[in-house]
Amino acid sequence: MKKYINPSKSLWPEMLSRPVLDNTSLKERVAEVLKEIKAGGDEAVKKYTEKFDRVVLESFLVTQDEIKLAVAEISKDLKDAIELAAKNIRLFHEKQTAKVEIVETRPGIKCWRKSVGIEKVGLYIPGGSAPLFSTILMLGIPAQIAGCKEILLCSPPNKEGKLHPAILFAAQLVGVTRIYKIGGVQAIGAMAYGTGTVPKVYKIFGPGNQFVTCAKQMVQEDGLAIDMPAGPSEVCVLADDSAIPAFVASDLLSQAEHGADSQAILITTAQSILQKVEAELEKQLALLPRKAIAEKALANSKLILVPSIEEAIEIANEYASEHLILACENAEEVAEKIVNAGSIFIGNYSPESVGDYASGTNHTLPTNGYARAYSGVSVDSFIKKITYQKLTQQGLQLIASPVILMAEAEGLRAHANAVNIRLNA
Ligand SMILES: NC(=O)c1ccc[n+]([C@@H]2O[C@H](COP(=O)([O-])OP(=O)(O)OC[C@H]3O[C@@H](n4cnc5c(N)ncnc54)[C@H](O)[C@@H]3O)[C@@H](O)[C@H]2O)c1
Ligand SMILES: N[C@H](CO)Cc1c[nH]c[nH+]1
Numbered sequence: 001m002k003k004y005i006n007p008s009k010s011l012w013p014e015m016l017s018r019p020v021l022d023n024t025s026l027k028e029r030v031a032e033v034l035k036e037i038k039a040g041g042d043e044a045v046k047k048y049t050e051k052f053d054r055v056v057l058e059s060f061l062v063t064q065d066e067i068k069l070a071v072a073e074i075s076k077d078l079k080d081a082i083e084l085a086a087k088n089i090r091l092f093h094e095k096q097t098a099k100v101e102i103v104e105t106r107p108g109i110k111c112w113r114k115s116v117g118i119e120k121v122g123l124y125i126p127g128g129s130a131p132l133f134s135t136i137l138m139l140g141i142p143a144q145i146a147g148c149k150e151i152l153l154c155s156p157p158n159k160e161g162k163l164h165p166a167i168l169f170a171a172q173l174v175g176v177t178r179i180y181k182i183g184g185v186q187a188i189g190a191m192a193y194g195t196g197t198v199p200k201v202y203k204i205f206g207p208g209n210q211f212v213t214c215a216k217q218m219v220q221e222d223g224l225a226i227d228m229p230a231g232p233s234e235v236c237v238l239a240d241d242s243a244i245p246a247f248v249a250s251d252l253l254s255q256a257e258h259g260a261d262s263q264a265i266l267i268t269t270a271q272s273i274l275q276k277v278e279a280e281l282e283k284q285l286a287l288l289p290r291k292a293i294a295e296k297a298l299a300n301s302k303l304i305l306v307p308s309i310e311e312a313i314e315i316a317n318e319y320a321s322e323h324l325i326l327a328c329e330n331a332e333e334v335a336e337k338i339v340n341a342g343s344i345f346i347g348n349y350s351p352e353s354v355g356d357y358a359s360g361t362n363h364t365l366p367t368n369g370y371a372r373a374y375s376g377v378s379v380d381s382f383i384k385k386i387t388y389q390k391l392t393q394q395g396l397q398l399i400a401s402p403v404i405l406m407a408e409a410e411g412l413r414a415h416a417n418a419v420n421i422r423l424n425a
């Protein structure tokens with residue numbers, strides 16, 4: 001990990017940069033695959049599944065029999081864990097629905113807004129290096145609460161052409177309508193443009209690697225909506241001398257093990273914490289099955305020593321991390337000063353992993369600095385809000401002259417006429 005000791009502001013852009021694949025070639029490669037999927041449908045999906053996932057599939061659609069077999073394969077303990085997580089996620093997300101409120105802006109003029117679930121949504125569930133079945137709960141539960149009618153799911157098949165049984169279990173638990181064994185850019189293209197077997201959706205959700213994230217951003221040009229750019233995982237830990245080095249190291253590694261392009265940042269005000277975390281990282285890394293991946297991610301990661309908690313907060317806001325852990329005194333007060341982060345974990349006993357699985361919050365979050373302007377997935381992501389107005393004749397009379405005046409001032413006589421004609425009827 002690269003170390004920065006009291007870095008000057010001029011170093012911040014380089015210090016806080018994310019690891020990227022060569023952006024031009026990434027875009028070119030993704031655009032080429034999308035173009036082929038758009039033109040060639042299922043045949044192109046087949047071709048790229050063979051190329052990138054190294055498996056030849058006759059059909060991408062998961063059958064009811066496959067689901068039954070898979071569900072029978074999972075242990076009761078894992079099913080119980082998934083169900084408990086689902087319960088917490090549901091509890092937290094159910095509170096996100098708003099009651100319709102009718103506002104009478106003037107006597108006889110009533111306005112209101114109603115939330116309507118997006119009818120057809122596509123969920124992408126990463127599976128390249130780990131089958132992230134927890135992501136199904138994070139996307140499927142808010143989709144269900146929002147009232148989405150068709151919920152499609154795509155996830156990359158393994159070498160035997162199958163999906164992990166827990167993916168199928170979680171999918172049926174949250175009411176996914178159809179499940180497809182398609183991964184990467186192919187999946188995004190199939191859901192965006194439709195193929196013989198995959199229907200076109202209106203909005204695509206879900207995290208993924210840089211290929212998936214780039215594809216999601218590109219299909220927006222063809223009118224598709226997406227949740228947000230939720231790319232390679234990242235975590236920032238802000239620690240003072242009250243932090244517990246072993247805990248901090250475990251949090252940094254928990255995100256580093258996601259992928260070689262993940263990033264972990266430690267910002268600390270204590271030299272001793274920096275040294276102890278380094279030693280802990282080495283110790284804990286050696287025991288990880290995904291050591292090689294985590295090691296690559298750590299090579300992109302940073303240890304930053306700063307003179308004050310204020311500067312640590314400023315850097316954390318500048319970085320705008322997907323996850324921010326506050327392992328410091330008065331962590332709740334510090335949390336109040338954070339304006340850019342996807343999700344915040346307060347105090348020594350709030351590891352990031354609980355948000356990944358079961359505390360109740362959503363783990364599909366903006367990465368790559370997008371937390372400056374985007375929120376993580378919520379029920380809101382799955383609805384659109386329609387506004388309504390209903391005027392009585394008296395209400396129209398009240399508002400007629402300002403409307404007519406404004407329409408005339410904009411040079412739009414027909415607008416004014418639509419009011420006048422009613423006044424004179
Ligand atoms: N931000 C979030 O909310 C969040 C949540 C969970 C996971 N994640 C991130 O999701 C990512 C999952 O990545 P993953 O790779 O394990 O799974 P993935 O499912 O995103 O990607 C796997 C697919 O990538 C495609 N692919 C692989 N190499 C390719 C190449 N050279 N050219 C074109 N396509 C290629 C393949 O089609 C494969 O099916 C990780 O980076 C993880 O950190 C982010
Ligand atoms: N940390 C990931 C979001 O960046 C989500 C996840 C799923 N499984 C484990 N972790």
Ligand SMILES: [Zn+2]
Nearest residue numbers: 233254255356
């Ligand atoms: Zn994680």
